[in-house]
Amino acid sequence: MKSLFASMISIGAYAPKKLLTNADLETMVDTTDEWITKRTGIKTRHIAADDQAASDLGYEAAKLAIARSGLLPSDIDLVIVATLSGDYLFMPSTAAVLAGKLGVRNIPSFDVLAACSGFIYGVATGKAFIESGMASNVLVVGTEASSRFMDYTDRSVCILFGDGAGACVLTATDDESKAIVDVKISGDGTLWDYLTIEGGSRHPVREGGEHPPFMRMKGNETFKLAVKTLSADVVEILARNNLTSEAITHFIPHQANLRIIKAVGETLKLRDDQIVLTIERFGNTSAASIPMAINELYESHKLKTGDLMLLDAFGGGLTWGSALVRFGGK
Ligand code: COA
Numbered sequence: 299m300k301s302l303f304a305s306m307i308s309i310g311a312y313a314p315k316k317l318l319t320n321a322d323l324e325t326m327v328d329t330t331d332e333w334i335t336k337r338t339g340i341k342t343r344h345i346a347a348d349d350q351a352a353s354d355l356g357y358e359a360a361k362l363a364i365a366r367s368g369l370l371p372s373d374i375d376l377v378i379v380a381t382l383s384g385d386y387l388f389m390p391s392t393a394a395v396l397a398g399k400l401g402v403r404n405i406p407s408f409d410v411l412a413a414c415s416g417f418i419y420g421v422a423t424g425k426a427f428i429e430s431g432m433a434s435n436v437l438v439v440g441t442e443a444s445s446r447f448m449d450y451t452d453r454s455v456c457i458l459f460g461d462g463a464g465a466c467v468l469t470a471t472d473d474e475s476k477a478i479v480d481v482k483i484s485g486d487g488t489l490w491d492y493l494t495i496e497g498g499s500r501h502p503v504r505e506g507g508e509h510p511p512f513m514r515m516k517g518n519e520t521f522k523l524a525v526k527t528l529s530a531d532v533v534e535i536l537a538r539n540n541l542t543s544e545a546i547t548h549f550i551p552h553q554a555n556l557r558i559i560k561a562v563g564e565t566l567k568l569r570d571d572q573i574v575l576t577i578e579r580f581g582n583t584s585a586a587s588i589p590m591a592i593n594e595l596y597e598s599h600k601l602k603t604g605d606l607m608l609l610d611a612f613g614g615g616l617t618w619g620s621a622l623v624r625f626g627g628k
Contacts, residue, residue: 303477304428304436304468305626306421309601310362311464311582311593312355313344318445318460327453334457339556343460343581346443351385353395355463356441359589360400366627367467369435371400374467376409376433378424380416380585382614383444384409385498396439413493414552414613415483416440417464418621421609422481424468430551439465440585447495448452449512458554459513462580464589469626475604476626481537483619489523493514493614524558524612528620529565532610535620536566543568545606548595552611553577553587562610601625 319342320331329600334340346355356379364371377397384392393407412419417440424436425505448456454518497503497511536543543566551559553576563573576591583590588609595601603625610620 301474302429302431303471303474304425305471305473305476306466306478306623307469307626308363308367308467309464309589309592309596310359311313311368311462311590312358312362313462313544313590314346314350314355314363316345318343318345323457326450327456329453329457333396337557338458339577340436340458340581341578342484344462347447348531352383352441352443352445353380353385353392353399353445354596355461356392356396356439356465357399359441359463359465360396360437360439363467364437367469369467373404374400374402374437376407376424376427376436376601377402377405378410378420378436378438380410380412380438380440381442382411382413382416382418382584383442387503392441411617412613412617414554414582414584414587414612415615415617415619416613418481418609418611418619419483420618421478421615421621422483425478425481428468428470434470436468437465438468439463440589442584442586444513444584447511447513449510449538452512454517455513455515460583462583462586462590463543464479464586464593466589466592471626476624479622479624480539481619481621482531483617484531485615485617487615489616492520492616501540521555523556523616524554525561526614527618528558528562528610531618531620532562532566532608535622539622541622546572546608547605548572548574548601548607550574550588550591550607550609553580553591554582554612554615603628
């Protein structure tokens, strides 16, 4: 029997039209364009329209990814959505809503809740389903309308996040040259309180008051740990696959902070042309940031079949992960 691999055969993304610039934020909180640019690398973020929820953004990205895969929506046999800003509070899942919008019925769909690492967790899950023979064509979507959970009086968080979506199709193949090489996911639940959004059963939304459903972050602690953890993580995934950083065509990190990306890039001694940056225009789009960045590469004709991508992400949970992916699309 031939080995079964999972291949990422297509990518798509969507960013809502409305822009939130650093100049806009200067009128909302005590901040400056200079501080934001210097400390984060962000200039603008996209913000979902009032009638757009996470599944609406994800739907646009998913349609594109499915069309580019050459498959039909009816060929998809598993939908995984990574999000921290789903349409509904826990039920139904955003994956179920998205599957409904795509018109695909009688297939499993579920959300992966791993904050900014969600897309890599989703790819890990899709890969495992394919390699075990439980699915053949998996749609993995990272989508965020996290502006809905921003406290636009908290300057330490609201300047960072933007909305958007990215999606890919994973399919079964026996061609190793187009396969996902390795995915490594991890986390540390003892540090759950570094990034939170209240409103669940600990402090239900109806209590309101002291626990509004806004994103809160221990920014500086998270920053330091992200640099340390991601630097070690990417070194480890390369080592366990007997690869060096020269083998990487594109390094596509989660876009949380330009300084984190630069620090990890320096650890691996990567050239600038290996590093994909979208943070200046999109900010931190959480689970959507990696597929949105892959889509940027694709649409600028820089992503070729067989190119080796190194993905990495760090987020609430705490969660983190990295992946080595040979692009299987055209
Ligand atoms: N504008 C101006 N000043 C600001 C500010 C803003 N938007 N936000 C914070 N500050 C101030 C702070 O109040 C603090 O002032 P003080 O020294 O007078 O107390 C100073 O800037 C430094 O704050 P600090 O939080 O130490 O800054 P930082 O260098 O850590 O940068 C973040 C803040 C949020 C940009 C950075 O910590 C970060 O990117 N964190 C991690 C993001 C991340 O990786 N998340 C993981 C997945 S989402």
